[in-house]
Amino acid sequence: MSLSPVEGVALAEIESGADTGEHAAKGVVGRSPGQLAWLRLRRDRTAMVSGGLLVFFLLLGLAAPLIEMVYGVGPREQFQNLLDGFGMPLGYAGGVTGEHWFGLEPNLGRDIFIRLIYGLRTSLFIAFAAALITATIGIVLGALAGYLGGWLDAVISWITDLTLAMPFLIIALALTPTITLRFYGERGQVSSAFGVGVLIAVFAIFGWTSTARLVRGQVIALREREFVEAARASGAGLGHIIFRQLLPNIWAPILVSFSLAVPQFITSEAALSFIGVGLSDETPSFGRMIYDSLDFLQTDPAYVFFPGIMIFALVFAFNLFGDALRDALDPKSSR
Amino acid sequence: MSRFLIKRLFSATLTLFAVSVLTFLMFFALPRDPVTGMCPKNCNPERLERVRDDLGLNDPLVSQYAGYMKGIVTGRDLGSAQGGRCDAPCLGWSYVSNEAVSDTIARVLPVTLSIVIPAAILWLLLGVGLGMVSALRRGTWLDRAAIGFSLTGASLQLYFVGAVLLLVFVYNLRLLPVPSYTSIFDDPVKWASGLVLAWVALAFLFSAIYARLSRAQMLETLSEDFVRTARAKGLAKPKVYGRHALRAAITPVVTIAGLDVGGALGGTVITETTFGIQGLGRTAVDAVRSGDLPTIMATVLIAAVFVVLANVLVDLLYAAIDPRVRLR
Secondary structure, eight states, X not given: OOSHHHHHHHHHHHHXXXXXXXXXXXXXXXXXXXXHHHHHHHHOHHHHHHHHHHHHHHHHHHTHHHHHHHHTOOTTOBXXXXXXXXXXXXXXXXXXXXXXXXXXXXXXXXXXXXXXXHHHHHHHHHHHHHHHHHHHHHHHHHHHHHHHOHHHHHHHHHHHHHHHHSOHHHHHHHHHHHHHHHHHTTTOOOOHHHHHHHHHHHHHHHHTHHHHHHHHHHHHHHTTSHHHHHHHHTXXXXXXXXXXXXXXXXHHXXXXXXXXXXXXXXXXXXXXXXXXXXXXXTSOOHHHHHHHHGGGTTTOTHHHHHHHHHHHXXXXXXXXXXXXXXXHHOTTOOO | OHHHHHHHHHHHHHHHHHHHHHHHIIIIISSSOHHHHHSOSSOOHHHHHHHHHHTTTTSOHHHHHHHHHHHHHHOEEOOGGGTSEEOSSOOOEETTTTEXXXXXXXXXXXXXXXXXXXXXXXXXXXXXXXXXXXXXXXXXHXXXXXXXXXXXXXXXXXXXXXXXXXXXXXXXXXXXXXXXXOOTTTOHHHHHHHHHXXXXXXXXXXXXXXXXXXXXXXXXHHTSHHHHHHHHTTOOHHHIIIIIIHHHHHHHHHHHHHHHHXXXXXXXXXXXXXXXXXXXXXXXXXXXXXXXXXXXXXXXXXXXXXXXXXXXXXXXXXXXXXXHHHHO
């Protein structure tokens, strides 16, 4: 991706601004592509709203223990006295009250609101960690494959194809308990941090391919350009060319793919918890809650809606923001 | 073309081989004793040892793998505890369900096909249609509605949509029976009414992605010179848009559709779990839960075969449409 078109647009914008007369006196202001993208993003109302929503979600996740203190109910506390004889929450919409904002879980009687807040925390942590790791692996492998070419490219591309050919959900499903058994044996008490770590590792193994493909393609497009040739001629090493010359030119698509990878990992984590691997019941998780709620569709329909809408809002905000970011970084794209 | 085909088939075979080795290592060679999961309820040490012998788990890994592969190609003799002779696509014997794995697969594969194929037709028609219309009516309320639809759909979760559909159509309005699978040859109406919710849920989410994709493709194609030339020559709008532009715009969409369908055939795990239908995906989940290794192995392999085949098909299709691909 070349940056010159971006600068071209910038000039055009500044010139059209100059026509109004007010800016004429200021003359042409030089701005870096990053500043321009930031300006464009600031002007985009969708970006600002979805970005604000994301910050809100992040804060909620970060402040989960604080919220627990203020709210006064823990994620593992049970309120059996608020359930009827069949284990169903008393009252309307699954037991929504001033004390339990989103009602209670049937049977166990745990508070849904605080479990959602902790679920958000887990979900965001896993998604961001997985996205960071996969981006790093993908950038390094993709840049190496694209720049060096030859047999290394062939091998890395083939591994990419191979990874894509493996059915992710089934393998992850089978792999997660196997890894856990390897470390804990048949009866060991699995800590929730370990469960989270295994999930991130599984995502890292399978998730790097799309970034690697993207980076490889971009690097191939750039590697014959003059500035790379110049760097090579002046004796720059491999690391310098990849990290100092090539990567700064392709950070925009990488950033976009990162911002769109996070919601994908949120979705995958929920999907894995939904089919019953991933996190144990101790760790609150969106997917797990929805899976549990399926048994109560007829008797307590409100139970499915709170986690369902929460995860929708989260993924929706990420997707909107990712799109807006792409528009801001690449004004030519028409989505 | 034939050279391209041979090259492609060779790399596909290599990929499948690697997948099979990896899966084999992952599940048969990892430290967890595979037998504990396979042994029937009341297991004593002698019985465990016998099962281990039956399965050839005491043999070296390479010969275990060779035996497994030979079973797929020519069939093999399993011990009498495993149903004796196992014919050509022999995928082993499941101690959990007490039947040959190939029989299990033959039973559940039609279920997954019945879910995926109609759903794929639905999502392609809906998604591409919506994308085309919104590209041609760019900026109108129709376009905005289509964009809203695709953004919403792309962020929704299959299990949530499925749960809401179940809640509305099955439990509240009682328009449809609880989802289940009946063979299309026995009762087509029951087949359709039992699966329609799964089709709608899958199609809703996928068509959102396709609407977005085909809209972008169509917009790009519409701005190309050949479209303008065709219009300037005096060709009617429907002909230009419907024939010239559509064909150019739809090619990348077809590519992605092929891969998606291949992936979905490998196991619609979430759909089947949500609606409680016993297809390939659900079978895989159950196999993992009960530690039924031969079945896990078989489902992973079949899923990989679908993905790789879809890849090859798409490549060939692409090469047929666009000659430049063959030269690479």
